[in-house]
Amino acid sequence: MLKKFFAFYLLLPAAFVMAKGPVRLQNIRYYAYAEYTRVVLDLSANLKISEKVIKRGDGGRLFFDLKNCRFAAAYPPDKKNEIQIKAGNLKQIRLGRLGRQTIRVVFDFDQIGKHSRFYLTSPFRIVFDIYREATFVSHAQEERQPAPETAATEGNLPGGRQPGAPSAPSIARQLGLGVHRIVIDPGHGGKDPGTVNRTLGLKEKDITLDIAKRLNSILNEHVELEVILTRPRDDYVALEERAAIANSNQGDIFISIHTNSAPRRTARGIESYYLNITADPRAMEVAAQENAMSSKSIAEMRSILDQILQNSKIAESKILAQYIQENMVGNLKEKYAAIEDLGVKKAPFYVLLGAQMPSALVEVSFLSCVDEASRLADPAYRQAIAAGLYLGIINFIQSLGK
Numbered sequence: 001m002l003k004k005f006f007a008f009y010l011l012l013p014a015a016f017v018m019a020k021g022p023v024r025l026q027n028i029r030y031y032a033y034a035e036y037t038r039v040v041l042d043l044s045a046n047l048k049i050s051e052k053v054i055k056r057g058d059g060g061r062l063f064f065d066l067k068n069c070r071f072a073a074a075y076p077p078d079k080k081n082e083i084q085i086k087a088g089n090l091k092q093i094r095l096g097r098l099g100r101q102t103i104r105v106v107f108d109f110d111q112i113g114k115h116s117r118f119y120l121t122s123p124f125r126i127v128f129d130i131y132r133e134a135t136f137v138s139h140a141q142e143e144r145q146p147a148p149e150t151a152a153t154e155g156n157l158p159g160g161r162q163p164g165a166p167s168a169p170s171i172a173r174q175l176g177l178g179v180h181r182i183v184i185d186p187g188h189g190g191k192d193p194g195t196v197n198r199t200l201g202l203k204e205k206d207i208t209l210d211i212a213k214r215l216n217s218i219l220n221e222h223v224e225l226e227v228i229l230t231r232p233r234d235d236y237v238a239l240e241e242r243a244a245i246a247n248s249n250q251g252d253i254f255i256s257i258h259t260n261s262a263p264r265r266t267a268r269g270i271e272s273y274y275l276n277i278t279a280d281p282r283a284m285e286v287a288a289q290e291n292a293m294s295s296k297s298i299a300e301m302r303s304i305l306d307q308i309l310q311n312s313k314i315a316e317s318k319i320l321a322q323y324i325q326e327n328m329v330g331n332l333k334e335k336y337a338a339i340e341d342l343g344v345k346k347a348p349f350y351v352l353l354g355a356q357m358p359s360a361l362v363e364v365s366f367l368s369c370v371d372e373a374s375r376l377a378d379p380a381y382r383q384a385i386a387a388g389l390y391l392g393i394i395n396f397i398q399s400l401g402k
């Protein structure tokens, strides 16, 4: 499923935070592909940088200095300051000391087109997204064109037909909308269980994976679209790795699946999010929880977010979130009582940062609510959620032709 995806870990040190003194460079991780590379620097504390890019001939170099920074004890491994990579467009990473307190980091690329950089906290990370070409064009954008008239009458799926009923072979193909790949992200996984309902013995990571698999099956059954799961099993995948998987696979739609939780045990309902800044304290709380950080640190991200958001598909993502929300709620209401529609909201979710395609994060129900948690324990409820997600995706694809 992820054959194009190569994640290399240079080193996985135990995270430690220095109380005082210089910041430590603990690790450099990279996700390298032919057209796109995401590089992540793990640091012991906050450190702001400004990078320089040099383009020359058929190569390119990006470099920056980490001031008041030293190597962590176990980094780089074997004290090798030159790391040969030759995966995707990233050829090598070089590390050098400038005096006692500065580390210079150099990335050598085959070619550098567009690039962006942002910071994540808890723990502190610097993330670079580097593209080979100057502009990244998703398939959906590239090939978007009006739907043929005949298809519009046949493509009557959402609203009317339920998944499970016989369907036309390929809605996307009929409509000629150029949506090829859907990337589904089952939230959490491995050492990160997400929200846990101890009374019922339910973990968010298991529920999100199950819903993702059900959605995958429905999509495979009804449409000729390639579906990619960021984790097909109970694996730990870092938040910043998930959008990297979507970008590297040139996904046309990216959906991250989660279950909600709130201190108030009676809180219930379904809500969908798209990436943006928000003043809504409740939305901030949800983002803080999913980002595994405090709302205060999210507020501090504001200026970085402004920059990233300029390169994000906010308008399309909002429409995607609306279709998904509407169809999830509609589909569940047909079979279940007391389904609460909490609507479409915006918030700064790490997992969506840097995604180059329309993207949404769904909170399918509250695992902290007794009633909704017992529903989530029932495969029929999870199937109904997956069906709603499917209908939302198809509705969104159809809307592209309008």
Ligand SMILES: [Zn+2]
Binding pocket: 187, 188, 194, 195, 204, 257, 258, 259, 290
């Ligand atoms: Zn979650």
